[in-house]
Amino acid sequence: MRLVGAELLEAREILPGQWLQTYHAPALATGSRAGQFVHVRTGDLSGLVLPRPFSINTADPASGTITIHFRTVGRGTQWFTHLRTGDTIDMLGPLGRPFEVDARSQHLLLIAGGLGMAGVRSLADEAIRGGRQVTLLFGAASARDVYPTSLLPDEIEYVVATDDGSMGHHGFVTELVPAYEAWADQAFACGPEPMLKALAGLAVTRRGRLGVAKLGRKRGAGKGDQVGSPAARRKAFLQVSMEQRMGCAVGACLGCVVMGTSGTPLRVCREGPVFASEEIEWEGNWGR
Amino acid sequence: MKAKRRVATATGPLPSTRRTPTVRKLKSAIVPARSKPAPYRPAGAGSVSASAMPDAAGESALAVDLSVDIGRGLVLPNPILVASGTFGYGIEYGEVVDVNRLGGICCKGTTLRPRIGNPTPRVTETPGGMLNSIGLQNPGVDAVVEKYSALWAAWRVPVIVNVAGESVGDYVEVVRRLDGMPGIAGIELNISCPNVGRGGLQFAIDAEAAAGVTAAVRRATDLPLLVKLSPNVADVRPIARAIADAGADALTAINTLSGIAVGPTRERPLLGNIYGGLSGPAIRPVALRIVYEVCQVVDIPVIAIGGVTELADVLDFLAVGAVAVQVGTAIFADPTLPVRLVDELEAACQTRGLTSYRSLIGTALPKRTGSPSSKGVEYRP
Numbered sequence: 001m002r003l004v005g006a007e008l009l010e011a012r013e014i015l016p017g018q019w020l021q022t023y024h025a026p027a028l029a030t031g032s033r034a035g036q037f038v039h040v041r042t043g044d045l046s047g048l049v050l051p052r053p054f055s056i057n058t059a060d061p062a063s064g065t066i067t068i069h070f071r072t073v074g075r076g077t078q079w080f081t082h083l084r085t086g087d088t089i090d091m092l093g094p095l096g097r098p099f100e101v102d103a104r105s106q107h108l109l110l111i112a113g114g115l116g117m118a119g120v121r122s123l124a125d126e127a128i129r130g131g132r133q134v135t136l137l138f139g140a141a142s143a144r145d146v147y148p149t150s151l152l153p154d155e156i157e158y159v160v161a162t163d164d165g166s167m168g169h170h171g172f173v174t175e176l177v178p179a180y181e182a183w184a185d186q187a188f189a190c191g192p193e194p195m196l197k198a199l200a201g202l203a204v205t206r207r208g209r210l211g212v213a214k215l216g217r218k219r220g221a222g223k224g225d226q227v228g229s230p231a232a233r234r235k236a237f238l239q240v241s242m243e244q245r246m247g248c249a250v251g252a253c254l255g256c257v258v259m260g261t262s263g264t265p266l267r268v269c270r271e272g273p274v275f276a277s278e279e280i281e282w283e284g285n286w287g288r
Numbered sequence: 289m290k291a292k293r294r295v296a297t298a299t300g301p302l303p304s305t306r307r308t309p310t311v312r313k314l315k316s317a318i319v320p321a322r323s324k325p326a327p328y329r330p331a332g333a334g335s336v337s338a339s340a341m342p343d344a345a346g347e348s349a350l351a352v353d354l355s356v357d358i359g360r361g362l363v364l365p366n367p368i369l370v371a372s373g374t375f376g377y378g379i380e381y382g383e384v385v386d387v388n389r390l391g392g393i394c395c396k397g398t399t400l401r402p403r404i405g406n407p408t409p410r411v412t413e414t415p416g417g418m419l420n421s422i423g424l425q426n427p428g429v430d431a432v433v434e435k436y437s438a439l440w441a442a443w444r445v446p447v448i449v450n451v452a453g454e455s456v457g458d459y460v461e462v463v464r465r466l467d468g469m470p471g472i473a474g475i476e477l478n479i480s481c482p483n484v485g486r487g488g489l490q491f492a493i494d495a496e497a498a499a500g501v502t503a504a505v506r507r508a509t510d511l512p513l514l515v516k517l518s519p520n521v522a523d524v525r526p527i528a529r530a531i532a533d534a535g536a537d538a539l540t541a542i543n544t545l546s547g548i549a550v551g552p553t554r555e556r557p558l559l560g561n562i563y564g565g566l567s568g569p570a571i572r573p574v575a576l577r578i579v580y581e582v583c584q585v586v587d588i589p590v591i592a593i594g595g596v597t598e599l600a601d602v603l604d605f606l607a608v609g610a611v612a613v614q615v616g617t618a619i620f621a622d623p624t625l626p627v628r629l630v631d632e633l634e635a636a637c638q639t640r641g642l643t644s645y646r647s648l649i650g651t652a653l654p655k656r657t658g659s660p661s662s663k664g665v666e667y668r669p
Contacts, residue, residue: 003384003624041621049568049617050413076413092384092623247411247420248620252376254396254425255411265404265425270380 001250002027006040006091008083009065015145018071018115019081020057026064028093032056034123035241035274038068038093039249042079052076053246053269055118055190056094058125069118095249096273099123099188099241100234101130109184110136110156111199113173113191117147119241119273120190128155135159135180139173139191142166174198182210190241200277203238227262227279228271236276244268259284352637353644354630356391356611358589359537362474362512364446364612366391367645368602368629371593371616372450372476372516373397373422377436378443381623388444389627391612394476394540395432397452400462402428407560412549417568417595418617419549421561424452424481429462433469440471448474448514454484456501460508467509474512477505477536480520480543492518492527492543499530506535514591517541517578519571524578525585532586540591540614541582542575568617569595576608583609583653597625599632606645607652 006025014020028038034056041051054068072078083089101108101123108127110120117138127134134156140146143166152158160168161176169176174195177187181202189199225232233239247255251270259281260266266279354366369392375381378393387393405425412419426432432449440447449472453459459477466472479491479498491497502515515531517524519542528539544565551558575594583590592610596602597618605613615626622628637645 001382001384047416048413049416049418049621050411051621090622245409245411247418248374248376248380250376250380250382250623252380252396253374253411253420253620254405254422255420257405257408257410257425263404 001093001095002031003090003092004028005088006066007088008085010085011081011083013081014069014148014151018069018145019077020067020069020151021080021083022065022067023089023091024064025066025091026061028056028066028091029059029064030061032059032066032094033098034126035098035119035239036094036096037249037273038066038091039095039246040068040080040092041090042076043089044079048076048079050076050247051092051249052080053095053249055121055241055273057118057121059122069115069121071115092249096269097228097230097233097271099126099239099274100230101127101132102186102234105185106132107183107185108132108134109177109180109187110134111139111173111177111187111189111191111195112136112147113139113189113195114141114145116189116191116195116241118190120188121152123188124153124156128153133157135184137161137173137176137180139163139195140167172198174202177202178209181206184237186236187238188241189238190243193243196240196242196277196280197282199238200240200280200282203277206237227260227264227266228275232279233274233276236278238277239274240277240280241273242268242275242280243273350638350641350643352634352642353646354391354634354637356589358474358512358514358591358611360474360510360512362446362448362537364391365444366630366633367606367612368626368633369394369448369591369612369614370619370626371614372478373420374616374619377432378440378445378447379436384623386627389630390445391630392446392448392473394448394450394614395436396426397424397450397478398426398429398432398462398466399424399452400429400458402426402431409559410561410564412558412564414547414549414566414568415570417566417570418620419547419559419564419566420544421559421564423561429465433465433472437469437471443471446473447471448476448512450476450478450516451505452478452481453501454481456483456485456504459501460504463505463509463511467511472511474514474537475505475509476514476516476540477502478516478543480516480518490518490520492516493521495527495530498527499534502531502534502536512537514538514540516543517582518543519574519578520546525581528582528586532588536588538589538591539582539586540593541578542571542594545571545574567595569597571595572601576604579605579610580608580653583650596629597621599629599636602629602633603636603648604652606648607650609650609653611646611649 006023010022037055039051042048057067057069059066139161142164161173244256247253249269256268257265261281356364372394406421406423451462482488515536544567547566549558572595579592589611591612592605593614596615
């Protein structure tokens with residue numbers, strides 16, 4: 001974790017209300033892993049006192065750049081769209097714990113809902129560099145919100161679902177998952193919480209449906225693995241990147257917690273944002 | 289002139305009334321820790337010796353004494369602390385912040401038993417501030433001591449443990465378990481908690497309850513005892529006086545202001561706990577008012593907290609009588625701010641030709657000439 005000045009190199013509105021910004025921040029580009037995030041302060045501290053967390057959408061060590069992808073939802077994100085090329089802003093990062101891909105996993109299933117693309121996008125790059133095969137399932141409200149193919153690596157299989165059927169599968173992205181369950185060695189998801197909850201449910205019953213329950217390959221966070229440990233994630237079939245309203249982003253304020261199955265709240269910024277799906281308590285209404 | 293008059297009062301015979309002791313105790317409270325008493329140098333005095341002039345090269349700049357004696361042996365190396373709940377246990381910001389340059393760390397609120405805290409959402413941004421309702425999530429006093437005590441003992445920076453409880457017995461038991469542990473420089477009581485034994489009324493809103501818990505804790509420990517005032521009261525002065533009389537070594541003011549935010553669908557309040565505490569620049573005028581009021585009625589040091597984001601805010605709080613300030617919400621936006629404020633305060637003293645920051649304290653308080661006056665003290669909403 002470092003506090004670095006990041007210079008805006010390029011900003012593009014890639015979709016209506018959605019922006020992709022490229023920043024020059026060599027320390028973050030080389031020192032981060034897929035799934036980690038940065039906490040970025042706005043320059044308007046009189047009104048906006050909290051920094052904004054953004055997933056590191058892509059990181060390019062060669063050029064020392066990272067990108068962030070966000071939707072303008074409020075005054076904070078609006079502020080970022082008013083930045084001009086050459087402006088420098090403070091970024092704290094890389095923060096949180098990354099996705100952990102098991103060394104034996106060759107087929108990775110990435111599932112993104114809407115802005116959740118930013119959470120799994122860099123894992124696609126990382127997996128392809130590691131010689132793995134990637135299928136990316138993407139869900140959006142309609143065709144106008146579908147992430148452009150031009151911004152994705154050529155090597156991945158990209159499957160789209162839209163709620164209104166205007167592009168690809170007509171329905172939720174979670175409905176596409178069963179077709180890929182047998183193929184996938186591991187799955188990685190980011191998106192709205194109902195989507196993640198549905199995926200966690202599918203992951204629990206997956207072995208039964210596939211009839212591979214006793215095939216020797218041990219999946220699932222073991223009892224001995226500490227919550228938030230890399231091993232707990234590496235052994236899990238499904239890893240999810242969680243979202244929560246955040247204060248400090250370093251684990252000090254305890255603002256951004258989700259309830260864990262162990263009965264203790266887990267900090268999204270510190271134990272997460274990537275969790276093994278078994279670590280999260282999906283039932284109950286604590287904090288919903 | 290202001291400073292000069294204050295000095296004259298402070299070095300004169302001790303006042304006998306209750307209204308004036310602020311000045312007397314302020315002097316005793318901020319006597320430099322180790323060095324010999326530096327001569328007071330009135331701000332704006334005509335003749336400043338050459339050696340006291342700020343050096344352009346910066347190398348041999350005037351040494352400024354930033355230390356502050358809170359009482360009972362607690363000497364802070366400088367008057368910039370970090371506020372409870374915004375800095376965890378001091379380790380979270382890692383190498384981004386050099387904790388040993390801080391004046392003090394108030395750690396996350398600690399209770400007798402572990403608490404899982406409130407449902408989410410727990411934080412939300414509001415204009416110029418934020419609401420939080422963490423709900424005192426913490427692992428319990430025993431775990432805190434086990435995990436951090438040795439680490440804190442190795443630090444130069446004093447660590448003040450913020451203590452919360454639901455009954456007087458809770459507070460006393462937590463403090464007993466902290467007493468004598470290495471690395472614990474003092475106690476800060478968060479009395480803005482519901483008193484379960486008395487129908488859930490907060491300790492902080494009732495002078496008798498606040499004094500009761502302060503006195504009980506005072507009997508249980510010799511550690512320096514700070515008590516954090518709540519702004520959610522009609523008149524904070526009788527409460528502050530009662531706490532001071534009950535044996536507190538210092539007061540911190542203020543805790544967060546109670547507030548709510550409404551959820552995006554407007555079907556319910558946004559925070560999981562409905563109510564949250566407002567902090568940040570939005571509450572700074574309220575904090576200034578309360579520090580201003582409290583400093584005139586108590587004779588123990590007051591540590592200000594409320595929306596500090598820059599040096600000007602620190603100087604404002606000093607001017608209304610605070611001997612030190614805590615930085616809270618602003619840390620989230622800029623973790624390096626507290627350490628930078630230390631440097632900036634030192635530089636500001638050098639620019640003014642001061643060898644100590646103490647002549648900046650209380651300059652905006654009502655003047656005390658002759659018999660004490662209540663003028664300017666009344667609260668006019």
